[in-house]
Amino acid sequence: MNSQQIITLTIPTTIRFGCGAVKELPDYLNKRSLSRPLVVTDPTIAQLPFFKEIVADLERAGISVVVFSDTHKNPVKSDVYKGTEVWDSTDRDSIVGIGGGAALDIARAITLRVHHREDLFKYDDLIGGDVYVTNEVPPFITIPTTSGTGSEVGRSAIIADDETHQKRILFSPKLMAQIVFADPLLTMGLPPHITAATGMDALTHNMEAFLAKNPNPICDGIALEGMYLIAHSLEKAVLDPDENSRSNMLMASMMGAIAFQKGLGVVHSLAHPLSSLLDTHHGLANAVNIPYGMGFNIAGFEDKFKRIAHTLELPKENGESVVQYLFDLNARIGIPRKLREIGVKEEHLDPLADLAVADFAHPNNPKPVSRNDFRILYEQAY
Numbered sequence: 001m002n003s004q005q006i007i008t009l010t011i012p013t014t015i016r017f018g019c020g021a022v023k024e025l026p027d028y029l030n031k032r033s034l035s036r037p038l039v040v041t042d043p044t045i046a047q048l049p050f051f052k053e054i055v056a057d058l059e060r061a062g063i064s065v066v067v068f069s070d071t072h073k074n075p076v077k078s079d080v081y082k083g084t085e086v087w088d089s090t091d092r093d094s095i096v097g098i099g100g101g102a103a104l105d106i107a108r109a110i111t112l113r114v115h116h117r118e119d120l121f122k123y124d125d126l127i128g129g130d131v132y133v134t135n136e137v138p139p140f141i142t143i144p145t146t147s148g149t150g151s152e153v154g155r156s157a158i159i160a161d162d163e164t165h166q167k168r169i170l171f172s173p174k175l176m177a178q179i180v181f182a183d184p185l186l187t188m189g190l191p192p193h194i195t196a197a198t199g200m201d202a203l204t205h206n207m208e209a210f211l212a213k214n215p216n217p218i219c220d221g222i223a224l225e226g227m228y229l230i231a232h233s234l235e236k237a238v239l240d241p242d243e244n245s246r247s248n249m250l251m252a253s254m255m256g257a258i259a260f261q262k263g264l265g266v267v268h269s270l271a272h273p274l275s276s277l278l279d280t281h282h283g284l285a286n287a288v289n290i291p292y293g294m295g296f297n298i299a300g301f302e303d304k305f306k307r308i309a310h311t312l313e314l315p316k317e318n319g320e321s322v323v324q325y326l327f328d329l330n331a332r333i334g335i336p337r338k339l340r341e342i343g344v345k346e347e348h349l350d351p352l353a354d355l356a357v358a359d360f361a362h363p364n365n366p367k368p369v370s371r372n373d374f375r376i377l378y379e380q381a382y
């Protein structure tokens, strides 16, 4: 730590965590005289029994529920505008986001838009738009249903342009949920391949955050414990899930999202272009790339890798054994070893490298990454 540098450390909001936590939602709303929530989710979750039960519990408690679920798999601006129209036409007083990263991003963006009606992308943080987030926002509550993005504890929403697919980041401390109900029972039904991919996304968040170059010892501590929990739970959660492994994965995914306020790194910049170019699942893209990206990061950061290896309880405490661990873990949970196995073709490697070097994540990588480095990493992973 450099004691001459003044840094910002933000710890997130109240989290009610544990099996059955979501049952507290009706009482929470009633105690705050919130009786008309707009519930935002995605079309798949809207059909699931646990979602219908949440709505039924709210209605039984005398709460008027309007559900908005007309959303895309990767959130776009028009999803946010449509949701805001529902808010306008149905006299709502609060927003409850229920789902994975996409649904929660849309819910958070609607929360912003309710009292910020300029063009949505005027508020894009990458062009300094957060300074325009000056009005109040309605009470916002998040309920995660996957263990990956940790979006429930975040303060930003990634929303793409409908036509260009360019991703924009809406960010403001005001967009943090006022409470999170994190209930592992909602994640019990996730199929193995989604559990594996989202779990590897959470591991990537913790590992990249720990390595990210900005100083933040609080986040470093959270990231190490997040990795420890995942090392002890992910395989079980994929192959033979129980409440304990699901709980640990849900906790570790929130820890990853808290930790990555420090920044991410080369692996996320390798992964993002796969999603924009080939619609690859974000977690899967990270999972395949993480052993290669971590291999790139070892030289010069041997001490940090030693601490990761120690946390993962590896027999040899060095970077090479961390990389081998990642290959082995991927194999055990059914993640392919090569990009060619997930639809990438050789002619994609150059366009992918162009997109990766323009990505927002790698400037926080512990060491600089050039376009040529990205091209070599994609070649290795291919």
Ligand SMILES: [Fe+2]
Pocket (backbone or CB within 6 Å): 149, 201, 204, 205, 268, 282, 286
């Ligand atoms: Fe991620």
